[in-house]
Amino acid sequence: MGTRLGQPVYVIGVGMHPFNNDGLPSASMADVAGMTALADAGIEFREVGALYNGYLGGGVTSGVTIAKEFGLTGIPVTHVENASATGSCAFGEAVHAVGGGRVDVAMALGFDDMNRMRGLGGGKRRRVGAEDIMLPAAFFAMWATRRMHEVGTTERTFAEIAAKNWNHARSNPMAQRRADHEVTVDEVLASTMISYPHTSMMACAAGGGAAAAIVATREVAERVADGRPLVRVAASQQRSETYTDGHVFLGAVIGPAQMTRDTAGDAYEQAGLGPGDLDLVQVHDAFPVEELVYYELLGICGDGDGDRLVAEGATRLGGRIPFSTDGGLTARGHPGGPTGLAQIHETTLQLRHEAGARQVDGARTGLCHMAGAGSVCVVHILQREG
Amino acid sequence: MSGATVADCDLSPKGVLYAWTFLHVPRMGSISFDDTGGYGVGQIDLPEGVRIQAPLVGTPDDWQIGTTMALTTFPVGEDDEGNEIVTFRFEAVH
Numbered sequence: 001m002g003t004r005l006g007q008p009v010y011v012i013g014v015g016m017h018p019f020n021n022d023g024l025p026s027a028s029m030a031d032v033a034g035m036t037a038l039a040d041a042g043i044e045f046r047e048v049g050a051l052y053n054g055y056l057g058g059g060v061t062s063g064v065t066i067a068k069e070f071g072l073t074g075i076p077v078t079h080v081e082n083a084s085a086t087g088s089c090a091f092g093e094a095v096h097a098v099g100g101g102r103v104d105v106a107m108a109l110g111f112d113d114m115n116r117m118r119g120l121g122g123g124k125r126r127r128v129g130a131e132d133i134m135l136p137a138a139f140f141a142m143w144a145t146r147r148m149h150e151v152g153t154t155e156r157t158f159a160e161i162a163a164k165n166w167n168h169a170r171s172n173p174m175a176q177r178r179a180d181h182e183v184t185v186d187e188v189l190a191s192t193m194i195s196y197p198h199t200s201m202m203a204c205a206a207g208g209g210a211a212a213a214i215v216a217t218r219e220v221a222e223r224v225a226d227g228r229p230l231v232r233v234a235a236s237q238q239r240s241e242t243y244t245d246g247h248v249f250l251g252a253v254i255g256p257a258q259m260t261r262d263t264a265g266d267a268y269e270q271a272g273l274g275p276g277d278l279d280l281v282q283v284h285d286a287f288p289v290e291e292l293v294y295y296e297l298l299g300i301c302g303d304g305d306g307d308r309l310v311a312e313g314a315t316r317l318g319g320r321i322p323f324s325t326d327g328g329l330t331a332r333g334h335p336g337g338p339t340g341l342a343q344i345h346e347t348t349l350q351l352r353h354e355a356g357a358r359q360v361d362g363a364r365t366g367l368c369h370m371a372g373a374g375s376v377c378v379v380h381i382l383q384r385e386g
Numbered sequence: 387m388s389g390a391t392v393a394d395c396d397l398s399p400k401g402v403l404y405a406w407t408f409l410h411v412p413r414m415g416s417i418s419f420d421d422t423g424g425y426g427v428g429q430i431d432l433p434e435g436v437r438i439q440a441p442l443v444g445t446p447d448d449w450q451i452g453t454t455m456a457l458t459t460f461p462v463g464e465d466d467e468g469n470e471i472v473t474f475r476f477e478a479v480h
Binding site: 138144146192193195196 | 404405406407408409410411427428429431437439446451
């Protein structure tokens with residue numbers, strides 16, 4: 001049941017403000033990300049035909065207000081929100097605005113500061129219904145204990161995934177958690193227990209930040225390429241839940257696992273390729289059990305084989321199929337709105353071979369996966385041309 | 387699917403633990419931590435085919451996946467008229 005693009009769409013520019021926990025105003029971070037993306041594309045804001053803002057906090061009208069910083073050009077400005085997948089959905093809307101012929105150039109801009117959001121811990125005390133105390137941390141942890149029961153996954157495997165992502169972030173100037181030393185598995189295991197079996201160093205970093213991506217038609221992409229390879233959006237797919245066995249309706253943070261498998265299937269079909277064609281992958285690794293299970297749901301390995309992939313080091317930089325090359329939600333961070341766009345930023349740099357110490361050799365095809373509470377799932381596949 | 391035929395069904399107060407965790411970091415709600423340093427949360431499969439989520443009574447030593455769990459209620463406060471508000475949780479049946 002995948003959706004279509006009417007014409008090819010290319011990523012022509014990306015930009016970010018480093019993710020951080022410094023309490024910076026979202027508007028100024030958004031300005032940096034947007035201006036950096038425009039400079040990266042080599043265009044002025046007047047060429048942008050539509051702007052899709054992704055944010056969870058910030059309040060009514062903050063998207064259109066921030067757009068004025070770039071110029072009062074009169075373009076349509078739209079607020080997109082889909083929980084953790086907000087930035088990915090804003091990107092998807094920009095992609096479809098170009099792919100569907102609405103405009104030649106569209107921009108997606110994500111900004112947020114999770115620490116300022118109400119309802120995620122900052123809100124006043126509420127009356128407790130059973131669902132009110134079901135934190136995301138609890139859902140992911142229950143997923144993990146079930147996985148341990150069914151597959152025999154150990155706490156150490158979860159810690160290995162987290163340590164890998166912390167170490168990937170060490171060479172990412174946009175990452176929120178940049179350790180000054182090689183992070184070890186024992187260190188991750190020894191950090192504060194949050195929700196068994198997950199410790200604080202396994203939990204994604206909440207904070208602030210901004211990220212932007214500009215997409216365009218092939219004609220525009222060729223004009224502004226300036227000798228750089230084109231990066232095409234080979235697939236843009238988004239789903240909500242379908243009913244599954246054992247379906248959880250109340251508060252399911254990431255929905256049934258089948259949603260990721262189905263959305264990825266739609267994306268592979270649209271791109272005309274399979275998991276074996278991927279060179280790198282970004283996923284919604286809010287907790288390491290997610291990344292582990294996504295190895296399987298994205299078809300990188302068979303069901304139950306994810307643990308072996310970790311043991312072999314296949315998903316670290318230098319491995320067969322690196323995951324979360326920028327540190328992932330774990331260490332690059334997860335401010336909310338910009339998170340999915342940070343994945344697009346990283347993948348675009350990788351496909352242009354501009355990722356520095358994190359560069360995946362010869363990277364040509366990258367997949368970005370985000371899940372959002374509600375639940376939604378978004379998968380994009382980017383591919384280098386030339 | 388909207389429009390499909392449905393029927394009422396009484397749910398059993400007992401089920402089997404499908405998954406669980408024990409949280410040490412509070413962020414929402416007013417659930418009591420007592421002297422356990424945290425609180426359990428679980429998913430319980432009821433015989434009618436429903437999987438229900440609820441807080442668990444006790445500590446991780448009290449249950450494992452597959453343990454039979456029974457429903458119990460506990461007070462969480464009062465409404466504006468002073469009436470007690472209760473919600474439910476599950477505890478292991480040994």
